[in-house]
Amino acid sequence: MRTKRSLLGLIAASASLLAAVATTGPVQAAAPAGDGAATRVLTAPPAPEEAGPASVRGAAAVSPGISPSANTGHVPPNSDFSCASGNLCTLVWDPTRSLWKIFYLYRCDRYTLYNWLGAGYYANRQTGSPTSYFYGQSGNVIASFQPFSGTRTQNWDPVWSIRNC
Numbered sequence: 001m002r003t004k005r006s007l008l009g010l011i012a013a014s015a016s017l018l019a020a021v022a023t024t025g026p027v028q029a030a031a032p033a034g035d036g037a038a039t040r041v042l043t044a045p046p047a048p049e050e051a052g053p054a055s056v057r058g059a060a061a062v063s064p065g066i067s068p069s070a071n072t073g074h075v076p077p078n079s080d081f082s083c084a085s086g087n088l089c090t091l092v093w094d095p096t097r098s099l100w101k102i103f104y105l106y107r108c109d110r111y112t113l114y115n116w117l118g119a120g121y122y123a124n125r126q127t128g129s130p131t132s133y134f135y136g137q138s139g140n141v142i143a144s145f146q147p148f149s150g151t152r153t154q155n156w157d158p159v160w161s162i163r164n165c
Helices: 002-024
Strands: 039-043 065-067 071-075 080-084 088-094 099-105 110-114 119-124 132-135 141-145 152-155 161-163
Touching (some): 071 080, 080 099
Antiparallel strands (some): 039 080, 071 099, 088 119, 110 161, 119 152, 132 141, 132 161
């Protein structure tokens, strides 16, 4: 009888643990929320000069993407956005929404970029002193940098991947 109870308890505990993992998704460190030193408010730049509806440009609009996936958001031109401590925040124009698409690169990884075109921006709010890299098509280093204050401009055309650590 005692063995049956222990086995049932073990099964119930395992089921609870599996349910918790399934509900919360993959483990990834959360970016700090709130005001103060943990979050810096920055201002998105104006829309790119060539921005406009895809039909005007004569091409089908495709939203920028990244692999592996990362948290994203959109912000209108000239609007404030937050870049929390611990993130490398990148802005690329999303022609499908006529907004800046922000990628919050928090987890240390090498990210492959899709449909990142034209001028963009980035803010490196990572903690410590990790060196981040932008790579070209052949794996050549286009830029390397450590955390800094504010935003910097970047032409995304030659950038094929980003390593944020």
